[in-house]
Amino acid sequence: MLTLQQDSLRSGEKEKMPLEGYNFAYLDESTKRMIRRGLLKAVAVPGYQVPFAGREMPMPCGWGTGGIQVTASVIGEEDVLKVIDQGSDDTTNAVSIRRFFASTTGVKTTTHTAEATIIQTRHRIPEHPLTEQQILVYQVPLPEPLRWLEPSEKETRTLHALEEYGLMNVKIYEDIMRHGAIAMSFDYPVRVNGRYIMSPSPIPRFDNPKMHQCPALQLFGAGREKRLYAIPPYTDVKSLDFEDYPFEVQHWDEPCALCGARHTYLDEVVLDDTGKRMFVCSDSDACAENRARQGMTEVSHD
Amino acid sequence: MTEQLPVLRAESLTRRYGERLGCRNVSLELWPGEVLGIVGESGSGKSTLLNMLSGRLTPSEGRVLYRDAHGADIDLHALSEGERRRLLRTELGYVHQNPRDGLRMQVSAGANIGERLMAAGGRNYGKLRATALEWLDKVEIAAPRIDDVPARYSGGMQQRLQIARNLVTGPRLVFMDEPTGGLDVSVQARLLDLLRRLVRDMDLAVVLVTHDLAVARLLSHRLMVMYHGEVVEQGLADQVLDDPHHPYTQLLVSSILQG
Numbered sequence: 001m002l003t004l005q006q007d008s009l010r011s012g013e014k015e016k017m018p019l020e021g022y023n024f025a026y027l028d029e030s031t032k033r034m035i036r037r038g039l040l041k042a043v044a045v046p047g048y049q050v051p052f053a054g055r056e057m058p059m060p061c062g063w064g065t066g067g068i069q070v071t072a073s074v075i076g077e078e079d080v081l082k083v084i085d086q087g088s089d090d091t092t093n094a095v096s097i098r099r100f101f102a103s104t105t106g107v108k109t110t111t112h113t114a115e116a117t118i119i120q121t122r123h124r125i126p127e128h129p130l131t132e133q134q135i136l137v138y139q140v141p142l143p144e145p146l147r148w149l150e151p152s153e154k155e156t157r158t159l160h161a162l163e164e165y166g167l168m169n170v171k172i173y174e175d176i177m178r179h180g181a182i183a184m185s186f187d188y189p190v191r192v193n194g195r196y197i198m199s200p201s202p203i204p205r206f207d208n209p210k211m212h213q214c215p216a217l218q219l220f221g222a223g224r225e226k227r228l229y230a231i232p233p234y235t236d237v238k239s240l241d242f243e244d245y246p247f248e249v250q251h252w253d254e255p256c257a258l259c260g261a262r263h264t265y266l267d268e269v270v271l272d273d274t275g276k277r278m279f280v281c282s283d284s285d286a287c288a289e290n291r292a293r294q295g296m297t298e299v300s301h302d
Numbered sequence: 303m304t305e306q307l308p309v310l311r312a313e314s315l316t317r318r319y320g321e322r323l324g325c326r327n328v329s330l331e332l333w334p335g336e337v338l339g340i341v342g343e344s345g346s347g348k349s350t351l352l353n354m355l356s357g358r359l360t361p362s363e364g365r366v367l368y369r370d371a372h373g374a375d376i377d378l379h380a381l382s383e384g385e386r387r388r389l390l391r392t393e394l395g396y397v398h399q400n401p402r403d404g405l406r407m408q409v410s411a412g413a414n415i416g417e418r419l420m421a422a423g424g425r426n427y428g429k430l431r432a433t434a435l436e437w438l439d440k441v442e443i444a445a446p447r448i449d450d451v452p453a454r455y456s457g458g459m460q461q462r463l464q465i466a467r468n469l470v471t472g473p474r475l476v477f478m479d480e481p482t483g484g485l486d487v488s489v490q491a492r493l494l495d496l497l498r499r500l501v502r503d504m505d506l507a508v509v510l511v512t513h514d515l516a517v518a519r520l521l522s523h524r525l526m527v528m529y530h531g532e533v534v535e536q537g538l539a540d541q542v543l544d545d546p547h548h549p550y551t552q553l554l555v556s557s558i559l560q561g
Contacts, residue, residue, distance in 0.1 A: 243427075
């Protein structure tokens with residue numbers, strides 16, 4: 001074990017270590033190995049929540065500690081990292097996580113989806129289609145989709161094991177009863193590979209169809225709840241619905257105010273206190289690319 | 303009682319809690335459409351027996367055989383947990399004494415009734431709702447209350463809702479643990495009336511546990527009297543109550559308040 005922990009201190013590699021005294025990607029090698037073992041199990045049983053011994057990270061739970069531990073376990077020196085928060089590369093959470101990995105690994109970082117090999121995300125799946133060469137790492141606050149109705153962990157695990165998912169449909173029934181439609185707009189539960197029901201983390205349901213048969217590996221890490229789960233490439237992911245209330249994604253009446261895109265997820269931005277507002281792409285990289293293609297000038301998202 | 307074979311058979315059930323004995327050497331048979339009352343004082347082993355019969359508690363000795371809809375004998379305690387749970391929410395029912403144990407208090411009455419159907423694969427909101435309304439009507443709850451959560455129901459309504467939730471899948475055998483406990487007399491009477499009607503209409507077999515002899519006399523065809531974990535007397539309900547043989551049964555019958 002001791003030799004494992006000192007992997008990165010071998011001579012000749014020292015100049016690659018950007019941060020003196022820390023292992024590559026902050027976590028020690030045995031921890032990373034433990035998490036990778038968990039991830040292998042998660043990939044083998046798509047959608048199943050694998051418990052893991054989550055570590056204390058140098059930031060509080062809720063800042064993406066689950067996703068960070070997953071990224072730290074799979075990242076290598078050749079990787080190119082992109083971090084997004086609400087689709088944007090330049091919000092606090094995204095910037096701080098990107099800097100964290102830049103300083104502890106020294107890997108190249110990017111804001112362009114197509115260039116990245118690992119994309120850590122909170123709340124969005126990039127608009128740019130993903131490829132087989134990419135890994136999408138989700139930060140998950142609440143991994144248990146049944147928690148809404150069943151507070152007991154023992155019971156929810158039993159329900160998953162026995163594939164008793166009547167409860168999940170109770171939630172959908174209640175939604176239709178209260179709102180006249182399935183009103184869950186984010187964290188919309190999905191069934192993975194025809195077996196486990198899974199929380200897709202708080203991505204908008206607009207992004208749910210992108211998980212279906214996605215060429216990229218999708219890994220999920222919940223730091224506070226200490227759970228890992230995964231969707232292997234090209235796996236069926238079906239959003240739950242009723243026969244008479246089928247699953248639908250959100251639609252907007254107007255295009256993105258900056259790039260004019262019509263089929264992207266839009267954020268509503270309040271402009272002043274008289275009620276003026278505009279709708280812009282939530283994926284800042286896709287929006288900028290769109291504008292560049294149309295020869296528009298660079299516009300700041302602020 | 304058209305079928306010749308019992309729907310439920312228990313063979314010498316015994317349950318020990320360490321040194322203590324919960325229930326000793328109980329055998330019984332229950333035919334379709336029959337209501338079997340189990341009476342006795344608190345601590346006499348009624349609930350232990352009921353839990354063993356319904357597969358929720360593993361007996362120390364003996365076995366419970368349930369004859370399913372296809373006529374196959376199933377040993378309830380030899381089933382896998384998944385199979386037993388599936389059976390419990392389709393062909394069997396369990397009405398708890400306290401509706402809070404049997405209902406989901408934070409979801410609407412409609413969803414409570416629909417849950418078993420959804421577990422069985424029901425995915426059509428319109429149909430689920432129609433069934434829920436039908437069942438609310440059967441248990442005499444007004445249709446506009448379908449979207450209320452059970453927490454806003456009265457005690458009697460909660461109990462009726464729990465019964466509807468259990469009967470919606472058309473079970474063949476229902477276990478009831480003091481279904482009228484905690485209700486006032488007039489509400490009890492109405493509930494008993496409803497239960498009698500449903501049992502008759504659906505040809506239900508029922509195992510009814512109660513300490514209330516009046517309830518037992520009204521609902522059950524046959525009675526078992528339990529005392530210190532053993533069955534001390536059994537027979538037709540009226541026979542047992544009018545002509546009790548065992549000293550404990552005599553004490554029990556004579557302690558009913560005469561109105």
